[in-house]
Amino acid sequence: MELPLVVGVDGSDSSLAAVDWAVDEAARHGLPLRLLYGSLWERYEGSRPSLSADRPAEEVMVQHIIASCTERAGVRNPEVKASGEILPDDAVSVLLGAGHEAFALITGSRGRGEIAGRLLGSVSLAVAARAVCPVIVVRGSEQNVRGSFGRVVVGVGDSTDGEGAVRFAAREARVRGSALTAVRAWRAPTHEPGDHLLIADDASGAHEEQASNRLTDALRETEREHPEVEVLRRLVEGPTHRVLLEASADADLIVVGALRRHGHFGLQLGRAAHSLLHHSECPVAIVPQRV
Structure with missing residues (x-):
C-alpha cells in the first residue's frame, strides 16, 4: 500500500502554495495526495443536515475550501490522484494523526488569519516538532x-x-x-x-x-x-x-x-x-x- 502525501489546507495563500508544491511532489514520487482540513465547527454548531439551506457559515466555507483545493490539485496535474477530507478536530491534531500513515506531511508557512511575516505559523511549527513522519514546510x-x-x-x-x-x-x-x-x-x-x-x-x-x-x-x-x-x-x-x-x-x-x-x-x-x-x-x- 502506497502511503500518501498529506497536505494541510485552510484556504490561505500559504496553504495554496503548499498544495501546488505537494502536487508536483506527488507526481515525482508517484504517490496519491490527501488534502485535509481540520475543522471544529460541528462541535459548536451541533448536527444539522448538510443540505439544509441554513447551513452554518463555517461549514459552507470549509467545504468550499476543501473542494477548491482538490479541484486545484486536479487542474495542476490530472494524473495525481487527489482526495479532500474535512475532519472534526483542530488542525494540529488532524495532521499529527494522519502522519502515522503518510509518506510525509506538507504545510504552508502561514495559516489563515495569522499576521503576515517571515516567521513560521503556529500550526506548522507544532506539526514539524511532533510528527512521526517527515514534515515539509513550503516556504x-x-x-x-x-x-x-x-x-x-x-x-x-x-x-x-x-x-x-x-x-x-x-x-x-x-x-x-x-x-x-x-x-x-x-x-x-x-x-x-x-x-x-x-x-x-x-x-x-x-x-x-x-x-x-x-x-x-x-x-x-x-x-x-x-x-x-x-x-x-x-x-x-x-x-x-x-x-x-x-x-x-x-x-x-x-x-x-x-x-x-x-x-x-x-x-x-x-x-x-x-x-x-x-x-x-x-x-x-x-x-x-x-x-
Missing part, C-alpha cells in the same frame, strides 16, 4: 519553491539524527534529477591570548578533519544505494544554523534531521532546525530519527 522565494536550482541540501550533524535525513534527501535528489549537497558545519576552537599560533592551527585542522570524516561516514551508505545521484560535499566553518540558512539561498529543498527519544513527546528540534523553519529561503524538510 521561501518563488524561485526556490519552483525548484529552479536543481539542488537538494542536507545538513549533516554530529549524531545519528542525520542518517534518516540523508536517506530522505538522496531520494528527493534522485526523483528530481538534482545534485545532493551535503553540508557539515564545523567550529574552530576558541583560543586564549598567548596561545601558540601553530598549536591553534593544528587544533583547527583537527576539528575540520573530524568534520570531514563525519561527512564521509554519513554519506557512505547513500552513495552506495544511489550511485546515479551526484553528491557534493561542503565543509563550512561557522555556526550550523547560519551555515544552513546560507545554503538554503540557492536550494530547492533543505533537509535536516531531528531526534525522537523513546518516552519523550515530540522531537528535539535544535537551533538549526528552528532557524530554517522560520527563515529558510527554500522549503524545509524535518526528518525524525528514533534513538
Whole structure:
C-alpha cells in the first residue's frame, strides 16, 4: 500500500502554495495526495443536515475550501490522484494523526488569519516538532519553491539524527534529477591570548578533519544505494544554523534531521532546525530519527 502525501489546507495563500508544491511532489514520487482540513465547527454548531439551506457559515466555507483545493490539485496535474477530507478536530491534531500513515506531511508557512511575516505559523511549527513522519514546510522565494536550482541540501550533524535525513534527501535528489549537497558545519576552537599560533592551527585542522570524516561516514551508505545521484560535499566553518540558512539561498529543498527519544513527546528540534523553519529561503524538510 502506497502511503500518501498529506497536505494541510485552510484556504490561505500559504496553504495554496503548499498544495501546488505537494502536487508536483506527488507526481515525482508517484504517490496519491490527501488534502485535509481540520475543522471544529460541528462541535459548536451541533448536527444539522448538510443540505439544509441554513447551513452554518463555517461549514459552507470549509467545504468550499476543501473542494477548491482538490479541484486545484486536479487542474495542476490530472494524473495525481487527489482526495479532500474535512475532519472534526483542530488542525494540529488532524495532521499529527494522519502522519502515522503518510509518506510525509506538507504545510504552508502561514495559516489563515495569522499576521503576515517571515516567521513560521503556529500550526506548522507544532506539526514539524511532533510528527512521526517527515514534515515539509513550503516556504521561501518563488524561485526556490519552483525548484529552479536543481539542488537538494542536507545538513549533516554530529549524531545519528542525520542518517534518516540523508536517506530522505538522496531520494528527493534522485526523483528530481538534482545534485545532493551535503553540508557539515564545523567550529574552530576558541583560543586564549598567548596561545601558540601553530598549536591553534593544528587544533583547527583537527576539528575540520573530524568534520570531514563525519561527512564521509554519513554519506557512505547513500552513495552506495544511489550511485546515479551526484553528491557534493561542503565543509563550512561557522555556526550550523547560519551555515544552513546560507545554503538554503540557492536550494530547492533543505533537509535536516531531528531526534525522537523513546518516552519523550515530540522531537528535539535544535537551533538549526528552528532557524530554517522560520527563515529558510527554500522549503524545509524535518526528518525524525528514533534513538
